[in-house]
Amino acid sequence: MRRRWRWLLPLTAVPVLALLAYGFRLNPHEIPSPLLGRPAAPFTLTSYDGAPVELAALRGRVVVLNFWASWCYPACYEEAPALERGWRAYRDRGVVVLGVDIQDKDEAGRKFIQDFSLTFPNAPDPHGKVSVDYGVYGVPETFFIDRQGAIRVKHVSALTDQIFRETVETLLAEPAPAR
Amino acid sequence: MKPKFLIGGLVIALALGYLIWAGVTQSAVYFVTPSELSAAPVSGKAYRLGGLVERGTLKWDPATLDLSFSISDGKTRVPVRHKGSAPDLFGEGRGAVVEGQWTADGYFKATQILAKHSEEYKAPHDTKEAQSKGLIKTLQKGDR
Amino acid sequence: MIPEAGTGALLVALVLALYGAAAAAVGGRRGRSALVESAQHAALGVFALITAAVVLLIYAFLTFDFSVRYVANNTNLGTPFYYRITALWGALEGSIVLWSWMVSIYTLIVILRHRTSARELYPWALSVMLSVVAFFLLVMTVAAPVFARLTPIPADGRGLNPLLEDSGMITHPVALYLGFTGFTVPFAFAVAALITGRVGDFWITTTRRWTIVAWYFLSLGLLIGGWWSYHVLGWGGYWAWDPVENAAFMPWLTGTALLHSVMIQERRRMLRLWNIALVMLTFSLTLFGTFLTRSGVIASVHAFSQGSIGVFFLTFLALVVLAGLGLIAWRWDALGAQGELDSVVSRESAFLLNNVLLIAATFTVFFGTVFPLLSEAVRDVKVSVGAPFFNQVNVPLFLSLIFLMGVGPLIAWRRASVESLKRNFLGPVLVGLGAAVVFRLLGVGSMLAIVALALTVFVATTIGVDLVRATRVRRAMGERALPALGGLLLRHNRRYGGFVVHLAILVVVVGVTGSQAWSVHTETTLKRGEQAELGGYTIRFDGLRESQESNHGKVTGTFTVVNGSGAGTVLEPAKKFYPQEQSPIAYVDYRLGLMNDIYLVLGDFARDGTSATVKFQVNRMVSWIWIGGLVLTLGTLLAILPERRKAA
DSSP: OOHHOOOOGGGGGHHHHHHHHGGGGGGSSSOOTTTTTTTTOOOOEEOTOOOEEEGGGGTOOOOEEEETTTTTTTTHHHHHHHHHHHHHHHGTTTTTEEEEEOOOHHHHHHHHHHTTTTSSSSETTSSSSSHHHHTTOOSSEEEEEESSSBBBEEEESSHHHHHHHHHHHHHHSSSSHHH | OHHHHHHHHHHHHHOOOOOOHHHHHHEEEEEEEEHHHHHSOOBTTTEEEEEEEOTOOOETTTTTTTTEEEOOOOEEEEEEESSSEEEEEOOOTTTEEEEEETTSSSSSEEEEEEEOOOEEEEEEEHHOOOOOOOHHHHHHHOOO | HHHHHEEEEEEEHHHHHHHHHHHHHOOOTOHHHHHHHHHHHHHHHHHHHHHHHHHHHHHHHHTHHHHHHTHHHHHOTTOOOHHHHHHGGHHHHHHHEEEEEHHHHHHHHHHHHHHEEEEETHHHHHHHHHHHHHHHHHHHHSSOOOBBOSOOOSOOOOOOOGGGOOOHHHHHHHHHHHHHTTTTHHHHHHHHHHHHTTOOOHHHHHHHHHHOOOOOHHHHHHHHHHHHHHSSSSOOOOOOOOHHHHHHHHHHHHHHHHHHHHHHHHHHHHOOHHHHHHHHHHHHHHOOOHHHHHHHOOOOTTOOOOHHHHHHHHHHHHHHHHHHHHHHHHHTTTSSSSSSOEEEEEEHHHHHHHHHHHHHHHHHHHHHHHHHHHHHHHOOOOOOOOOHHHHHHHHHHHHHHHHEEEEEEEESOOOOHHHHHHHHHHHHHHHHHHHHHHHHHHOOOHHHHHHHHHHHHHHHHHHHHHHHHHHHHHHHHHHHHHHHHHHHHHHTTHHHHHHHHHHHHHHHHHHHHHHHHOEEEEEEETTTOOOEEEETTTEEEEEEEEEEOSEEEEEEEEEEEEEEEEEEEHHHHHHHHOOTTSSEEOOOOOOOOSSEEEEEEEEETTTTSSSSEEEEEEEEEEEEHHHHHHHHHHHHHHHHHHTTTTTT
């Protein structure tokens, strides 16, 4: 009797291990934001190239809005190449990557863009208005905005290729808004 | 002899169970956002309230040690009062977690302010070196 | 070049460790000593390669090689020399390197010590040790590469977390990791015993000293951690029941249980199953600790960086736990008890109760630590339990344990007669009760403090009674008092080493009790020349001063502290401004005393230097905790001396 029961012994550890594994479900990088599901606040900035960057004009596209700063590393240094790769891979499918450089010095910001050969539009946020509107309290933070113009995902800390790809694919799979 | 040990074990298990149960009911702290707290505030219950310290709301009176500010999550703001100076990492526009209770007078009475310190995740800041040097200059003027 | 060499060394070490683990296992199974010898060479190679990686990393730190991400993250050009070396374990990746290095060192010692003495178990133990090293090397090469490059190369690094620039942070992780990794050895032998089916008492006697060493380093790590928390973090406490602290405390509790239950097995051939399970549990908890603190699953104010490392640790933890329990199930019949408990009133039951209480405390700490996770999984509410929970549940358990500390060593094995109970305990119990009355009359208000201190007196008296009695026996045989005592300590060094460790715990208990019961604190804003009074001390604010240090700016407040008798001393708490940090860091100033610590934290100050807000604490008897650490060291040294009894 007892001999057979003993093989159930390892099973006793399963609930504890399952509970710990459950912890991974809670991604600490995905900070719950009250802005999720809400329309992204409109803004117009001037990029480092001097071109205007207007969020409202991008309605109907999936927008990856990234807040960064040149003094933020390693996280910003790690994700910059991933953002550039994502931009190159998805720009033809209607995805726009926007970088907003916050609380930075002008030349440091330009050097960062140059060092990483970033080709997507990047703009300084001189008065910090955009970062306040988006409740940014650290860099890097990345907001994924769907084609309806609503914030869908907020990612805190360095973005990876995988998260970029998976999130953007999900948003692209949704139907475009009726016009 | 066996029954005695069994009974002893049972008594210990029951006592521990009671201690844990009583401990949990008395010291449970609920994590809430300002919106969740405003939706159903219960005065006297222990909360841990997390959000942003809203810009322009921070007031500090060194003479009375009264610290007050609002914690916001973008939708709702909760006024917070605290007795004592703020911790090092605390500041306007930054994330903070305050522990304490909701009072019937319509504000959150913080017993503890926790500002998070992280290795990889950095809050925005000015070029601090310049700032600290400026501060040091100010102090030098004050001394002479 | 250097990073590539380091990565290469770690990769080769991984391959060697895997080979060695396999070779030792096959050699053990087939009885082929050539294979086992080959595994030994592999272990030596693993050690040499990890050492090389450590040296390369230190070299990178010393030469400010910011092309290495880990170096750029943890130093900058202003980091002082010593901290450039200790930055090695300033963050996750380096800690893993340190960890694996320590296990590889322990593996070498196991080879040297047990190669011939534990022939059957040894190959399997070696295999387990090398597997553990291989796991950490795998983490290092895949999840947390310490030699990863950073491009573009920054002109200057970010610098070490300023809170870690402290001597406590140099020693704390080393001691803690020596403790954590030390439990690998008993674990390896336990697994070896299960695999070979030699679950008798041999593996326990072989690893007893290892357990003591690991336990000692873990204790030391905890105490130094408390010291760091006390004098750096500026809240005046040494223990906060933070998940990170709990993670280190749980293996300490189970390790303590193990130290005691081993004695029952040695003496009475009981608890085989229990001891094996305890070793497994302790080792699992060391892994769980790392999982907890590094995975980000439980939020902690210590806030370590997060990464995929959590998945690795959980997988390894699951493997260890499931395999361990499977092995136990496999050898279930052989693990049956040989002896029987004879009486409720006996040393066996005292030790058993000690174990039950320690496990109960472990469970409590575990439960409280994962409670946020549990409540979210079950009720979808985010609830945590804080320090009040841990104190409320653990204080009764710990008080009972202190009581047992007095009972256990003196009560008879098997069955204690009423006569022997009276002879051994009547005196100490009366002294303890008397002490309680005296404390009450002296005006001690807190019931808890009275109970804790009276129990301490009781236990100390039992130890004293035993020493006096044993010395008297030797004196009756013609020795003089002091040589008799010395001979006693050395000849029965294991028993009396244990007693000294018990005394150390008592000293710590007094420190904790005193500081919890009588410490006072206040916060106040003072104008220049103004005074504040607290707990028999007066402080006067004399002004602010500013300076530029090698890697930070500093604003220092000057306070003169005067005690009741008028002797004055100057304390200078400060705020440090690190360029890479967004906020100033408080620098605590304090004066330690046997009974009173004066502790000042500069909270805020007027920009013109005319006034300052200061947190002013008078902490009572905290120094006893650190003194307890010293006594603990003496006791442990005494306990692990080679036994002399047989030679005499």
